[in-house]
Amino acid sequence: DSGVTQTPKHLITATGQRVTLRCSPRSGDLSVYWYQQSLDQGLQFLIQYYNGEERAKGNILERFSAQQFPDLHSELNLSSLELGDSALYFCASSRAGSTDTQYFGPGTRLTVL
Amino acid sequence: GQQVMQIPQYQHVQEGEDFTTYCNSSTTLSNIQWYKQRPGGHPVFLIQLVKSGEVKKQKRLTFQFGEAKKNSSLHITATQTTDVGTYFCAGPVDTGGFKTIFGAGTRLFVKA
Numbered sequence A: 001d002s003g004v005t006q007t008p009k010h011l012i013t014a015t016g017q018r019v020t021l022r023c024s025p026r027s028g029d030l031s032v033y034w035y036q037q038s039l040d041q042g043l044q045f046l047i048q049y050y051n052g053e054e055r056a057k058g059n060i061l062e063r064f065s066a067q068q069f070p071d072l073h074s075e076l077n078l079s080s081l082e083l084g085d086s087a088l089y090f091c092a093s094s095r096a097g098s099t100d101t102q103y104f105g106p107g108t109r110l111t112v113l
Numbered sequence B: 001g002q003q004v005m006q007i008p009q010y011q012h013v014q015e016g017e018d019f020t021t022y023c024n025s026s027t028t029l030s031n032i033q034w035y036k037q038r039p040g041g042h043p044v045f046l047i048q049l050v051k052s053g054e055v056k057k058q059k060r061l062t063f064q065f066g067e068a069k070k071n072s073s074l075h076i077t078a079t080q081t082t083d084v085g086t087y088f089c090a091g092p093v094d095t096g097g098f099k100t101i102f103g104a105g106t107r108l109f110v111k112a
Helices: none
Strands: A006-008 A010-014 A019-024 A031-037 A046-049 A053-057 A064-068 A074-078 A087-094 A108-112 B002-008 B010-014 B019-025 B032-038 B042-050 B055-058 B061-065 B069-074 B085-094 B098-102 B106-111
Touching: A006 A087, A010 A019, A019 A087, A019 A108, A031 A074, A046 A064, A046 A074, A046 B098, A053 B098, A074 A087, B002 B085, B010 B019, B010 B042, B019 B085, B019 B106, B032 B069, B042 B061, B069 B085
Parallel strands: A010 A108, B010 B106
Antiparallel strands: A006 A019, A019 A074, A031 A046, A031 A087, A046 A053, A064 A074, A087 A108, B002 B019, B019 B069, B032 B042, B032 B085, B055 B061, B061 B069, B085 B098, B085 B106
16 A cells, blocks of 8 residues: 555546546655556656646646645546546655655546546 | 657566566666556556666566666566566656656566
């Protein structure tokens, strides 16, 4: 158990809908990262937050947004969902900056029908 | 753009054979991290290498960081079925702010 929690574990929704994925980092970690992993693919970095502020951005679509709250939990919002958005979404956390070890949560499996 | 490249993409081995995956960066990395993702699981941190030429061992796993800090390798001696999974390397890349870029991973299949 990495100490990072993600909810929900599974999510099934329809095209055009909007969903919110939630992540709670390990105690004491200030950075939260979001990754997308499509079937049998690598980890695509989406975005990083550090202590409530956006720190780095990857290949995140405009339909996607995220935020980190004062209690350091983070949410990833996916809107106008398309079939191709079906994937595993991982959240990871680290003590501080981007060069620190990242601890991954169990992931949320999103299926868009 | 700056990338972290990993080869091979897949590797099938017979149990007991050795396995190596290689990671290459176009730029110097301050450190390299290795993660393992079991089928159906999430990536789990294995190790971090920081120094040029560093070699670290974890039981049957040997990790190396190149002298130029641009490449790294993970070698598994005498693979076991418990070694199956995808091995990712990751390194911080400066894109106007550091972010950790993951390699595409090497998926290891071990036949008993």
